[in-house]
Amino acid sequence: MSKYYLGIDLGSTTSKAVIINEQDEIIGRGITNTRANYSVAADIARMEAIYNARFFILKKNLANEIAAKPQYKKYLSDLESVFQYEQFKVRIDKLGDELLKTCYNYFDGERRQTMVDHLRIIRRAIKPKIKHQYIYQNLGAQNQFFRDIVSEKYNEEVSKFDISLFEPLMTIWDKSITAAENEVVQFDFESLIKEAMDLLKEKYDNLPEQSENIPIESERNFDAEMYLLKGEFNSVSESLRDRIDEVARLEFNIENMTGTGYGRALLPFPQDCIRSEILCHAFGAHAIFPNTRTVLDIGGQDTKAIQVDKYGLVTSFQMNDRCAAGCGRYLGYIADEMSISLNELGPLAMKAEKEVTICSTCTVFAGAELRELTNMGESRPDILGGLHKAIIMRAMSLIARSGGVFNEFTFTGGVARNQAVIKYLTQLVKANYGDNIIINIHTDSIFMGALGGAMFARRNINVDLPSAKKTTA
Amino acid sequence: MSNPKDAIKEKSMVIQKEMLANLFTELSTAKENGKKVVYTFVPGNLTELILALDMLPVYPEINALQSGMRKRSGSYIKDAEKLGFSEDVCTYVKCDIGMMLNGNIGPTGEKLPDPDLLLLSYTGCFTFLKWFENLERLYPGVEIAMLHTPYQEDGVITDDQINYMVKQLKEEVIPKMEKVAGKKLDYDRLEKMLGNAAKAEELWVKVLETAKHRPSPIDSYFAGVYYMGPLNTAFRGTEEAVSYYEELYKEVNERMEQNLCPVTPEGEMKEEKFRLVVEGPPNWTNFREFWKIFYDMGAVIVASTYTKVGGLYDQGFRHDPLKPLETLSRYCMGCYTNLNLPQRVDLIEHYIKEYKADGFLINSIKSCNSFSAGQLLMMREIEQRCEVPVGFIESDLVDPRYFSYANIKNRLESYFQMLEQRKIIMSQEEAHV
Numbered sequence: 001m002s003k004y005y006l007g008i009d010l011g012s013t014t015s016k017a018v019i020i021n022e023q024d025e026i027i028g029r030g031i032t033n034t035r036a037n038y039s040v041a042a043d044i045a046r047m048e049a050i051y052n053a054r055f056f057i058l059k060k061n062l063a064n065e066i067a068a069k070p071q072y073k074k075y076l077s078d079l080e081s082v083f084q085y086e087q088f089k090v091r092i093d094k095l096g097d098e099l100l101k102t103c104y105n106y107f108d109g110e111r112r113q114t115m116v117d118h119l120r121i122i123r124r125a126i127k128p129k130i131k132h133q134y135i136y137q138n139l140g141a142q143n144q145f146f147r148d149i150v151s152e153k154y155n156e157e158v159s160k161f162d163i164s165l166f167e168p169l170m171t172i173w174d175k176s177i178t179a180a181e182n183e184v185v186q187f188d189f190e191s192l193i194k195e196a197m198d199l200l201k202e203k204y205d206n207l208p209e210q211s212e213n214i215p216i217e218s219e220r221n222f223d224a225e226m227y228l229l230k231g232e233f234n235s236v237s238e239s240l241r242d243r244i245d246e247v248a249r250l251e252f253n254i255e256n257m258t259g260t261g262y263g264r265a266l267l268p269f270p271q272d273c274i275r276s277e278i279l280c281h282a283f284g285a286h287a288i289f290p291n292t293r294t295v296l297d298i299g300g301q302d303t304k305a306i307q308v309d310k311y312g313l314v315t316s317f318q319m320n321d322r323c324a325a326g327c328g329r330y331l332g333y334i335a336d337e338m339s340i341s342l343n344e345l346g347p348l349a350m351k352a353e354k355e356v357t358i359c360s361t362c363t364v365f366a367g368a369e370l371r372e373l374t375n376m377g378e379s380r381p382d383i384l385g386g387l388h389k390a391i392i393m394r395a396m397s398l399i400a401r402s403g404g405v406f407n408e409f410t411f412t413g414g415v416a417r418n419q420a421v422i423k424y425l426t427q428l429v430k431a432n433y434g435d436n437i438i439i440n441i442h443t444d445s446i447f448m449g450a451l452g453g454a455m456f457a458r459r460n461i462n463v464d465l466p467s468a469k470k471t472t473a
Numbered sequence: 474m475s476n477p478k479d480a481i482k483e484k485s486m487v488i489q490k491e492m493l494a495n496l497f498t499e500l501s502t503a504k505e506n507g508k509k510v511v512y513t514f515v516p517g518n519l520t521e522l523i524l525a526l527d528m529l530p531v532y533p534e535i536n537a538l539q540s541g542m543r544k545r546s547g548s549y550i551k552d553a554e555k556l557g558f559s560e561d562v563c564t565y566v567k568c569d570i571g572m573m574l575n576g577n578i579g580p581t582g583e584k585l586p587d588p589d590l591l592l593l594s595y596t597g598c599f600t601f602l603k604w605f606e607n608l609e610r611l612y613p614g615v616e617i618a619m620l621h622t623p624y625q626e627d628g629v630i631t632d633d634q635i636n637y638m639v640k641q642l643k644e645e646v647i648p649k650m651e652k653v654a655g656k657k658l659d660y661d662r663l664e665k666m667l668g669n670a671a672k673a674e675e676l677w678v679k680v681l682e683t684a685k686h687r688p689s690p691i692d693s694y695f696a697g698v699y700y701m702g703p704l705n706t707a708f709r710g711t712e713e714a715v716s717y718y719e720e721l722y723k724e725v726n727e728r729m730e731q732n733l734c735p736v737t738p739e740g741e742m743k744e745e746k747f748r749l750v751v752e753g754p755p756n757w758t759n760f761r762e763f764w765k766i767f768y769d770m771g772a773v774i775v776a777s778t779y780t781k782v783g784g785l786y787d788q789g790f791r792h793d794p795l796k797p798l799e800t801l802s803r804y805c806m807g808c809y810t811n812l813n814l815p816q817r818v819d820l821i822e823h824y825i826k827e828y829k830a831d832g833f834l835i836n837s838i839k840s841c842n843s844f845s846a847g848q849l850l851m852m853r854e855i856e857q858r859c860e861v862p863v864g865f866i867e868s869d870l871v872d873p874r875y876f877s878y879a880n881i882k883n884r885l886e887s888y889f890q891m892l893e894q895r896k897i898i899m900s901q902e903e904a905h906v
Binding site (some may be wrong): 262275276277278279311313314315316317318319321322401403 | 848849852853856862863864865877880883884889890891894895898902
């Protein structure tokens with residue numbers, strides 16, 4: 001039987017899980033927002049990674065079919081997206097119950113009835129919308145968290161009502177989402193995938209014969225693959241049924257696991273399975289890019305500059321764990337201040353024609369500076385360019401403290417997804433340490449810590465410390 | 474502590490406690506008994522001169538660290554800040570000023586006497602100069618003596634520097650001290666005290682060197698700061714200090730012969746897992762918590778630079794009764810913070826090799842420029858020269874606002890795991906070869 005290894009990185013902003021096989025190959029990834037209840041966040045990330053791993057194995061088993069027939073590929077990617085909706089559906093129902101419960105606790109009489117009526121309208125509207133987006137608009141591929149998706153839809157609906165309802169409805173939301181989010185929902189992969197297959201069948205059965213007949217214009221330019229699949233849906237579906245069943249019933253044997261990240265001490269793991277995120281990030285980065293000597297990790301609430309040797313072992317590190325300026329949260333705060341989403345920050349900053357100088361010593365004051373600069377007529381892209389540069393300048397000083405950049409240089413953490421951050425980092429690293437520095441950034445950069453953890457788990461390098469013995473004895 | 478063996482171990486502690494209690498009682502009754510009081514600092518102190526003139530020394534930075542350990546420093550610092558001292562001023566200074574504003578009650582609960590003389594014998598720390606300027610304002614009319622200590626810029630102590638210091642001692646410092654004491658310095662007495670100092674220093678070095686043994690019977694940092702007390706403060710040159718170090722060495726030596734690990738506040742360590750060299754003073758406000766992170770992980774500090782602030786005896790210096798003023802001058806110039814950066818790096822390298830350390834750790838103190846300036850450079854140099862994992866944590870002397878337990882624990886845990894992994898991977902690599 002194949003053996004798998006799990007790494008969980010419980011960060012301050014997101015919780016990540018990675019599953020690897022015996023060849024250190026990533027076969028499953030899971031990510032969710034970190035919430036008040038750490039173990040729920042860890043559980044969700046872990047479950048997601050296991051589901052993701054099952055799909056990975058399924059695709060691997062079907063590699064020949066997928067290569068030969070695009071309709072197989074389409075079926076599987078559709079199935080994965082619908083599968084995600086099936087999980088969300090359960091959570092949306094839970095959230096709906098929670099919203100009503102909160103409403104009953106906080107309001108009474110006529111006011112309660114008004115709220116309940118409106119909540120019903122919201123509920124009726126949200127679910128089909130999300131379902132539609134999952135089935136037709138590939139929402140599953142965007143890797144968004146449940147909280148973000150439902151909150152966007154909820155806000156949309158609330159904005160349609162009278163303004164006087166805004167505050168009470170938002171209060172109900174705030175009180176309900178945390179409870180809904182912190183509840184562990186147990187899913188059964190086998191029955192969930194069956195439901196997903198049925199839903200997919202429903203989709204293709206109801207799909208108009210010609211794409212021109214699709215009612216919404218924007219959805220009309222659907223790929224040819226979809227119609228290729230529609231023609232053969234039943235035969236594809238039937239021929240895959242056994243293979244899917246096989247993977248669904250596969251006993252998933254997690255041989256060993258390691259927990260890391262700032263919340264690692266709170267993970268329900270034995271103490272000898274807990275490891276510092278500094279070591280995990282370095283180990284993960286070094287595994288992907290074996291020539292790595294310097295690692296920069298910009299996470300949500302800390303930044304680390306790490307020096308590693310040829311074995312991937314940390315020789316020294318410097319940390320900014322006291323100040324939000326220079327961490328991912330700095331960008332999150334700025335996005336909030338500008339009322340745009342975190343994902344929009346980078347692309348907007350890429351449009352900068354110059355970088356406005358912004359003081360990077362304090363996140364909150366940078367927000368104030370941003371308003372001031374806007375009033376002075378500076379353009380948003382130029383201000384954002386300056387803000388992105390500021391965060392990198394902070395990181396550069398941390399790198400200098402840790403000893404500088406040695407070839408090769410690997411950048412990890414959630415912030416490594418931001419194009420503008422990469423632009424300024426590349427600029428400044430090359431300017432300070434020379435053009436010959438090779439800069440590595442992996443698409444899985446946010447998972448490096450979890451990957452390192454999983455790799456430690458595979459190597460079964462236990463933490464053999466007296467304190468660990470004391471508590472486990 | 475019902476175990477009789479434990480009681481024996483702690484005899485030296487009992488002796489030290491008695492010594493300190495007697496000193497503070499003597500200080501509290503100094504004015505009634507007509508004893509003159511000298512405020513002075515630990516690095517480069519002239520304790521033998523003070524004692525030979527029958528005066529009593531008070532060390533403001535020791536009071537500050539004691540206040541830190543007794544959780545009083547936070548409010549003292551706030552009181553000093555109310556007076557206008559900036560956030561960036563050394564917290565020893567602010568704690569001391571705050572303590573004076575609050576009645577100058579010492580660690581034993583007895584009031585400390587006002588100074589008759591402010592004796593600044595070490596100028597390597599610029600803050601000391603400013604500290605006494607402030608004390609002069611708090612005690613108008615107090616006598617002041619200053620001994621200018623040249624910094625070891627070139628890494629050596631030259632004859633010119635010694636002559637310069639001896640001249641200051643002869644012409645300014647000793648006359649001023651004699652004036653305050655109301656008597657002439659008895660050189661025979663001074664020489665006898667310097668002889669006692671050398672004896673205690675010899676024993677202290679023996680104590681420190683037991684840490685070369687595996688396992689080390691002492692923690693040279695967390696326990697070292699207690700052990701160094703008598704020699705660094707009011708007792709150097711006394712018979713009492715000599716007997717204290719005789720007792721201490723006896724105890725430590727016994728522990729070494731029995732292969733025992735250091736004693737911690739929670740009892741004896743069971744296993745020595747990591748041997749470390751530490752640079753920088755400890756944090757005093759959370760001293761116990763800080764220490765616990767180390768002994769819980771099985772980490773023992775086998776050598777530290779902080780325990781050399783009162784003199785680098787392990788590098789051969791001894792007070793020499795035959796050359797009293799010259800030896801005092803050499804002593805002032807030889808304390809750890811008066812070394813230049815290359816000397817400090819050499820010393821640390823020597824410790825790492827001599828004491829077979831697994832790693833090097835810096836506790837960088839926000840308050841203390843004398844220690845902290847240049848530490849990152851030192852760290853990098855050590856990393857390259859010794860190829861041991863290096864760690865860097867940040868805290869403060871006595872300002873509780875700058876001790877973040879979670880951050881420090883997180884960094885130390887990572888550091889210990891670094892050491893652990895290195896051991897495992899290196900042994901695997903060796904096995905492959």
